Amino acid sequence: MHKSRLSTVVIDCQTHQLDEAACFWAGALGLRAHAPPEPDNANYRELEVRPEDVKVLVQSVSHSSRVHLDIEANDLEAEVVRLEALGARRMEYVKRWWVMEAPTGQRFCVVSPQRPDFEDKANVW
Amino acid sequence: MHKSRLSTVVIDCQTHQLDEAACFWAGALGLRAHAPPEPDNANYRELEVRPEDVKVLVQSVSHSSRVHLDIEANDLEAEVVRLEALGARRMEYVKRWWVMEAPTGQRFCVVSPQRPDFEDKANVW
Numbered sequence: 215m216h217k218s219r220l221s222t223v224v225i226d227c228q229t230h231q232l233d234e235a236a237c238f239w240a241g242a243l244g245l246r247a248h249a250p251p252e253p254d255n256a257n258y259r260e261l262e263v264r265p266e267d268v269k270v271l272v273q274s275v276s277h278s279s280r281v282h283l284d285i286e287a288n289d290l291e292a293e294v295v296r297l298e299a300l301g302a303r304r305m306e307y308v309k310r311w312w313v314m315e316a317p318t319g320q321r322f323c324v325v326s327p328q329r330p331d332f333e334d335k336a337n338v339w
Numbered sequence: 340m341h342k343s344r345l346s347t348v349v350i351d352c353q354t355h356q357l358d359e360a361a362c363f364w365a366g367a368l369g370l371r372a373h374a375p376p377e378p379d380n381a382n383y384r385e386l387e388v389r390p391e392d393v394k395v396l397v398q399s400v401s402h403s404s405r406v407h408l409d410i411e412a413n414d415l416e417a418e419v420v421r422l423e424a425l426g427a428r429r430m431e432y433v434k435r436w437w438v439m440e441a442p443t444g445q446r447f448c449v450v451s452p453q454r455p456d457f458e459d460k461a462n463v464w
Contacts, residue, residue: 220368220395223348223408227443235443241425242410242441243345244462268393270345279444281406283348285367300366316367318352318360319404337369 217336218293221286221328222269232259232274239272247272265330283322284311286332293324296339342461343418346411346453347394357384357399364397372397390455408447409436411457418449421464 227235233247236259240247245261261270269284287293294304294312301317311325327333352360361372361384370386386395394409412418419429419437426442436450452458 218369220370223393223406225408225443225445227445229443238425238427238442242422242427242447243408244343244464245345268348279441281348281408281445283350283368283406297367300363302363302367316404317363318350318354320350320352320406322367339369 215338216287216289216292216296217332217338218285218287218296218324219332219336220268220283221325221332222271222284224271224273224282224284224323226273226275226277226280226282228277228279229274232257232272235259235274236261236272239270243270245270266335269328280321282320284325284328285322286325286328286336288327288332288336290324290326292339297324340463341412341414341417341421342457342463343410343412343421343449344457344461345393345408346450346457347396347409349396349398349407349409349448351398351400351402351405351407353402353404354399357382357397360384360399361386361397364395368395370395391460394453405446407445409450409453410447411450411453411461413452413457413461415449415451417464422449 229235236247247259257274259272302314305313311323354360365372372384382399384397427439430438436448
């Protein structure tokens with residue numbers, strides 16, 4: 215038994231100007247941008263939402279700009295195997311998460327639990 | 340004065356097999372898929388979330404698969420002008436919404452209010 219659910223909308227921006235990118239998206243969506251506290255997350259800005267909401271991150275990336283989804287799970291391997299059974303493919307393990315590709319072509323990531331109500335609200339498999 | 344906020348995550352799938360695509364994403368995210376009631380929305384399936392949550396749609400498209408964001412606004416023209424001032428460009432008016440391009444390169448749409456608590460919770464500009 216493990217749990218998972220949609221955790222995050224990640225706005226990937228092909229730019230070295232992360233604060234400018236975060237400023238645009240914060241303004242567009244009417245949310246405040248914050249630098250995350252973890253020092254190895256320098257490529258991210260978090261847009262402030264309610265704790266129970268899907269998180270919104272702005273990330274600077276080297277590939278083309280896009281938007282991708284993260285799924286949070288308390289057992290990454292079990293979740294990746296579950297998603298493979300649905301038709302997704304595992305692409306690459308990066309730092310602490312799996313990059314996968316949906317059968318419909320979008321990349322998405324499987325990450326550890328991100329939102330405070332994960333334990334109570336995530337789907338149980 | 341007008342209002343706007345993030346309304347929807349749209350999972351654009353380059354496929355004619357919309358129900359298969361919706362089935363994958365519903366399974367991946369642990370949400371139920373529904374056909375929307377409006378007959379001119381045959382290209383969409385809606386994934387069931389709480390009324391206060393950001394909506395999640397799966398859409399069949401002819402362009403490459405991607406994920407895009409919708410911003411809901413009660414005055415489309417005022418919202419598009421606001422977003423242009425932040426650096427976005429208007430690309431095309433389609434049916435009832437504006438397709439725009441962020442300065443960071445992603446396409447997104449400005450749509451009419453979608454979520455039931457829009458009036459109370461949207462940002463006021």
